[in-house]
Amino acid sequence: MRKSVIGILLLSIVIVGIALPAGFSAQSGKQVITYGETTYNNQNYKSAVDSFFNQQAHIDVKNVNSKIITASDVNKISSTISHKTYSSNQIYSCAFVDLTESGNIKVTVDTSKITTVTADMYITALKSAGITNGHIYVTSPVSATGESALAGIMSSYEAATNTTIPEPVKEAATTEIQTESDIVQKDNVSADQLTKLVDNVKGTVQKNNITDHKTIVNIIQNYTINNNINLSNSSIENLATSIGGVQSVQGQVSNYTNHVTNVIGNNSGGFSLDGLFSKLGLKS
Numbered sequence: 626m627r628k629s630v631i632g633i634l635l636l637s638i639v640i641v642g643i644a645l646p647a648g649f650s651a652q653s654g655k656q657v658i659t660y661g662e663t664t665y666n667n668q669n670y671k672s673a674v675d676s677f678f679n680q681q682a683h684i685d686v687k688n689v690n691s692k693i694i695t696a697s698d699v700n701k702i703s704s705t706i707s708h709k710t711y712s713s714n715q716i717y718s719c720a721f722v723d724l725t726e727s728g729n730i731k732v733t734v735d736t737s738k739i740t741t742v743t744a745d746m747y748i749t750a751l752k753s754a755g756i757t758n759g760h761i762y763v764t765s766p767v768s769a770t771g772e773s774a775l776a777g778i779m780s781s782y783e784a785a786t787n788t789t790i791p792e793p794v795k796e797a798a799t800t801e802i803q804t805e806s807d808i809v810q811k812d813n814v815s816a817d818q819l820t821k822l823v824d825n826v827k828g829t830v831q832k833n834n835i836t837d838h839k840t841i842v843n844i845i846q847n848y849t850i851n852n853n854i855n856l857s858n859s860s861i862e863n864l865a866t867s868i869g870g871v872q873s874v875q876g877q878v879s880n881y882t883n884h885v886t887n888v889i890g891n892n893s894g895g896f897s898l899d900g901l902f903s904k905l906g907l908k909s
Contacts, residue, residue: 661717662693677735730751732745745820822848827868
């Protein structure tokens with residue numbers, strides 16, 4: 626009887642702990658929001674983004690850790706790849722990463738605001754970076770292509786897992802999504818068609834460990850012919866370069882993925898009363 630009373634008292638303490646704000650929760654670190662600095666500095670923009678996350682992810686953003694993604698953060702990667710540079714009033718895209726959801730990676734994109742990069746495009750680029758778990762929500766307060774959101778997503782994963790993504794891996798994933806975005810905007814190809822092409826070619830390249838640029842070009846050309854897709858020669862060349870870049874960092878990607886899997890796995894156990902009582906030496 627005494628043990629049962631003690632157990633009830635301890636359980637009450639646990640329940641009170643569960644009722645605390647998410648900032649005090651062990652799982653709070655596995656949910657991170659990244660705000661583009663332009664959005665964060667405009668209260669109306671930030672409110673619109675928060676409303677999207679609240680409604681779509683069923684969360685209270687006040688209880689979620691957040692980071693600000695600056696133009697400098699984005700330019701560290703993109704400026705050396707596409708030679709695009711962003712100013713502090715051009716970083717709108719925002720992302721919410723939730724690692725409390727189990728299973729394969731999922732992406733929800735606010736298609737009323739993100740005009741070019743699709744959910745599947747984010748997924749294939751994130752897989753290139755070794756990110757295979759969690760649910761990601763992407764939005765913007767104004768129309769945006771969505772390319773800069775990738776930097777925020779990767780930063781969120783680093784914060785949520787306390788693990789730094791290797792710079793070459795970030796660059797490979799960023800190159801991939803920027804190349805795809807450029808092709809969708811310039812060539813007569815849909816985002817769905819291009820994503821399927823990239824997934825297929827990457828699968829062939831990885832399976833056969835192909836690193837030769839000309840061979841990758843030939844694989845892409847054969848795919849476009851067989852699937853009646855029209856890509857310019859420059860687009861095929863750029864796509865081959867980005868896929869080759871992804872292949873060249875596979876060793877680093879595997880190491881990162883294994884580490885993140887261990888982090889998520891070690892912190893994903895559910896709550897069990899029996900387990901609690903067992904640890905306390907009590908019987909339920």
